[in-house]
Structure formats: structure tokens, C-alpha cells
Amino acid sequence: MIFYGTNSSRLKDGQLPNVTCPNCETQTSMTYSVFGKYAYIYWIPIFPLGKVNVLECNHCKKTYKLKELPEQIQRKFETEKHTGIPFLHFSGLAIILLIIAYFSYSSAKHKEAEADYVVTPAIGDVYSLKAETKGHYTSMKVISVTNDSVYFVFNDYEIDKKSSIDEIDKASNYTNYTDGYTKEEIVSLYEEETIYNIDRD
Structure with a gap:
């Protein structure tokens, strides 16, 4: 039985200051978290599927996805320094590529040996x-x-x-x-x- 699916890991947490919450209309700050989504097989990450940004108003505690917030807050968020996609999310793909490279190398070496064996x-x-x-x-x-x-x-x-x-x-x-x-x-x-x-x- 093959176990596969998608998952996510927390990449970064931070604060977004001086924003107005659409819910409570208070000028406050928001706590944000950046999550990296990835596909996996047998719980080994194979390749990334992008990021999800979640923000919480520090006053009323309402939670938003970034795309649900006004454009002004989205632009302010984009000016923050965010983390890139971690190598771990490519680890399964890297393993697959190494296996392919190993078998390609082994096959090439075997063909070289065969060229000698046949004569x-x-x-x-x-x-x-x-x-x-x-x-x-x-x-x-x-x-x-x-x-x-x-x-x-x-x-x-x-x-x-x-x-x-x-x-x-x-x-x-x-x-x-x-x-x-x-x-x-x-x-x-x-x-x-x-x-x-x-x-x-």
C-alpha cells in the first residue's frame, strides 16, 4: 500500500505592525505564519506545492488568509522578508534523482564491461x-x-x-x-x- 498526499510545515512567524483589522477596525498589529505545502510519498517530501500565509489580528484574534485581507495589508506583508522554500521539501525528489543517476551510471559501466566481455x-x-x-x-x-x-x-x-x-x-x-x-x-x-x-x- 502506497501512502501519499500533501502536508505543510511552518516556515516562519512574524509581526505585521500598524495595520487596520477589517473585522474590529482597530489599528493594531497582526501575527503572521508562513506555511510551506509539499507533496509526499511514505511521508518523505517529494516537491513543494507553494506557500500559505495566515495572519491573526492581535486585538480581536480573527484569523485570515493573506488573500482575504485588503490590498494595502497584502502589499505591506509582501515587503516583509520571507523565507524561501526549504531544501527539505525537495528531499524526496533529490533521492529519486540520485537513484536514477546511480542506475544510469551502473548501466553505463556494465555496458563498458560487456564491450570487453564480448571480445x-x-x-x-x-x-x-x-x-x-x-x-x-x-x-x-x-x-x-x-x-x-x-x-x-x-x-x-x-x-x-x-x-x-x-x-x-x-x-x-x-x-x-x-x-x-x-x-x-x-x-x-x-x-x-x-x-x-x-x-x-
Whole structure:
């Protein structure tokens, strides 16, 4: 279950002097509070949703939102030095961006490693590839490498989700069919994305 919604936090309190309250018509001061609204997921702020300004007459104690007050008071309020949006309200967004950056970096590094693996195959390398059955995927494991060829044992199973190949990549599933390719053929299969991932322990 995903918990999400909106909330607010108090950013600043202050006094607005020499104003006339529309309710009691007394020249007095008003206490104001600035609240920052934000959206959250699992109580972690994701991004800000603006500010709410609340003012209270110090004489009659009536409370107003800023937009409910006369323009003169609104202008006076805007001349006050107000706080900006705190970084905390962006913390969830910052976490999301860091996660995206991490996975992008990891993916780029893995692709760099694959570029090396495909030209220097080693025993135990696992190649994820498109199966002959359309829309299915399987894997094959390197069992021998010669000067110009690579020999594999194929996985006994196929799966219909490209990203779920780990579910069938088990030692007990490599028992039957074996075959060999030239190193040039392996590079070609990788370039045309029939082989789409290479893992090395």
C-alpha cells in the first residue's frame, strides 16, 4: 500500500505592525505564519506545492488568509522578508534523482564491461539472449574457449520477460544442449542485440 498526499510545515512567524483589522477596525498589529505545502510519498517530501500565509489580528484574534485581507495589508506583508522554500521539501525528489543517476551510471559501466566481455569471453560467462520462440528469452553459459571459438551449454528453460532472466539462471538448468560459435559470430549476435546482456562473476 502506497501512502501519499500533501502536508505543510511552518516556515516562519512574524509581526505585521500598524495595520487596520477589517473585522474590529482597530489599528493594531497582526501575527503572521508562513506555511510551506509539499507533496509526499511514505511521508518523505517529494516537491513543494507553494506557500500559505495566515495572519491573526492581535486585538480581536480573527484569523485570515493573506488573500482575504485588503490590498494595502497584502502589499505591506509582501515587503516583509520571507523565507524561501526549504531544501527539505525537495528531499524526496533529490533521492529519486540520485537513484536514477546511480542506475544510469551502473548501466553505463556494465555496458563498458560487456564491450570487453564480448571480445574476451571467459568460462562461466552467462549470456542472456532472445530465444527462438518469439517473445521469449533464455540464457547460455560459456563452458570452453579456444583461439577462435566459444562453446556454450544452453539453459533448459525460457521466460517471457526480458528482465526476469535471473529467475531461470540456475546451475541446475544447464544440463542438455551445447553448441559453439566463432568469436566473430558472438560479436555479431551482441551487436544485433540477439545477445542483450553478459554477466561475469
